[in-house]
Every structure is written in structure tokens, then in C-alpha cells.
Amino acid sequence: MANNHAKDFGDDGFVQTLAAAADAETGDPPLSVVGLGADAAAAFAPAAREVRGTTVAVIGAHNADDPTADPTAHWAATEDRPGVPVTTRDSRGPLVDAVREAASTADVVVVFMHWGVQGESCASESQRATARALTDAGATAVVGSHPHELQGSGLLDSTYVAYGLGNLVWYRPGPTGVLTLTVRDGRVVDESWVLQ
Numbered sequence: 001m002a003n004n005h006a007k008d009f010g011d012d013g014f015v016q017t018l019a020a021a022a023d024a025e026t027g028d029p030p031l032s033v034v035g036l037g038a039d040a041a042a043a044f045a046p047a048a049r050e051v052r053g054t055t056v057a058v059i060g061a062h063n064a065d066d067p068t069a070d071p072t073a074h075w076a077a078t079e080d081r082p083g084v085p086v087t088t089r090d091s092r093g094p095l096v097d098a099v100r101e102a103a104s105t106a107d108v109v110v111v112f113m114h115w116g117v118q119g120e121s122c123a124s125e126s127q128r129a130t131a132r133a134l135t136d137a138g139a140t141a142v143v144g145s146h147p148h149e150l151q152g153s154g155l156l157d158s159t160y161v162a163y164g165l166g167n168l169v170w171y172r173p174g175p176t177g178v179l180t181l182t183v184r185d186g187r188v189v190d191e192s193w194v195l196q
Contacts, residue, residue, distance in 0.1 A: 002035030002043075002062040002084040003114040003146070007075045014082060034112070035060025036077070036084050043077035043085040044098040048106055054183075057106035061085040061095050063115035065126045089126045096137045103138030107186050113144040116164060121149040123163040135159035141181055141188055150175040153191070160188035 001021070007014050014036075021033035032047030046057035062084050064073050077083035087095045095111075102109045111134050116127050123131075127144065134142050141160040144151070151164030166176040175195070182190035 001033055002060040002086075002112075004062065006036060006062075006084045011082075018082060032058070034058055035062070035114075036082075038077075038082045040077040040079055040083075040085070040094060043083060044094050046098065046102045046106070046109070048102070054108060055106040056108045056110065057102040058110045058112065059085075059095070059098055059102060060112045061087055061114070063113055063126060063130050064088045065115060065117055065124050087130065089129060092130060092133050095130075096133050099134055099137040099139050108140045108183055109138060111139045111142045113142060114146045115144050116147040116151065118147050119149060120147050121151060121164075123151050127151075127163055131156055131159075131161045131163070135161070140183065140186060143179065150177050150195075153179075155188070158187055160191065 001017070018036065018038060021036065024031040024033055032049070034047050035043070037043030037045065044059065044061070046059045048055055048057045064086055073086060075083045076086035085095065099109055099111060113130065115130065117124050131142050135156045139159050143162045143165060145165050147164045148167045149164055150166040153162035154160070160181060162179055165179060168176050168178070178194040180192040181188050
């Protein structure tokens with residue numbers, strides 16, 4: 001849910017989204033929603049599930065590539081305001097801390113980033129710096145969306161990074177990638193793309 005449309009229906013709509021996420025968490029089967037919260041701590045919190053004996057934690061965040069031009073920067077969750085987990089090139093601390101904490105207890109940590117410059121097929125400097133920080137914090141995989149273009153992917157040290165997954169559903173045609181990762185012993189050992 002961490003993206004530039006999370007509050008398109010204003011604060012009232014966002015409160016309804018939080019309630020729907022809470023209901024989904026207690027559903028059958030439960031569905032965890034990441035990338036939003038009643039405050040910053042909840043927004044940066046991972047969803048963790050046991051999968052065949054492996055603990056997988058997933059964190060979602062929005063990275064404002066240019067915070068001075070980001071019209072959604074005021075949607076950031078704070079200590080006393082609901083919102084989405086927003087990072088900038090100058091403020092990655094809460095996200096890095098969340099990844100580091102998740103990596104201390106989970107076998108696999110996946111970070112889903114909403115980042116980059118729309119329409120660009122190359123990762124921005126901010127994306128690359130954020131990927132490096134998340135790698136250093138212990139992420140197993142970092143995958144991203146927002147540019148509506150396929151962007152580069154591969155290993156950054158031992159972390160798999162896919163900067164942009166493309167354009168699965170959008171009003172204009174574009175390259176699309178559905179990515180499947182194989183993880184063994186906490187490391188990505190294979191990737192498989194279905195490209196359209």
C-alpha cells in the first residue's frame with residue numbers, strides 16, 4: 001500500500017483502508033497488508049509468516065525520489081499521524097532499522113519499494129543508494145514498482161534487487177515482468193521472469 005495513491009480518497013478513505021487491512025489480517029485465510037499504518041511504527045512494521053519452516057518478513061515503503069517535488073510526501077506516517085512509510089535520499093533510517101530488526105528474527109526479508117522516476121528504464125541514484133542501504137541492513141530481496149518500466153535486476157552482494165517490475169496493469173501498454181524467486185538458506189539462488 002505504500003505508494004503515491006494511498007490517500008487518493010483523503011484521510012477518511014485512508015482510515016477506511018486501515019480498517020479493511022485490520023479485517024483482512026484476521027480473515028480466513030489471513031491476509032497481511034504492508035506499507036501503511038496508524039503511525040510510523042505500524043507503517044514500517046513487517047508482515048511475517050511461517051512458510052514451510054521458514055520465517056518470511058515483508059516490508060513495504062515509498063521512497064520519494066525527489067522529496068521537494070513529491071506531492072505525496074505529506075502522506076508520511078509520523079508518531080501521531082496515520083500514513084505510509086516514506087523515505088527520502090536523506091532519511092532512510094526508519095526503513096533501514098525495520099529491515100535490520102526483521103533480519104534479526106526472520107530467515108527471509110523481502111522489501112517492496114515504491115520508488116524511482118516514472119517512465120525511466122534505469123534506476124535512479126536514489127534507488128541505487130536505497131538498495132545499497134537495504135542490502136547492508138540484511139534484506140534478502142528488494143523489488144520495486146512505480147516507474148511503469150522494467151528496470152535492471154540481479155545480485156547486489158548477497159541481496160537480489162529488481163528495481164522495476166514493469167507495468168502489469170496500467171492504462172497504457174508497457175513492458176511487464178512477473179518475477180519468481182527461489183530462495184534457499186536465506187539467499188536468492190534463482191530467478192524466473194515471465195515477460196510480456
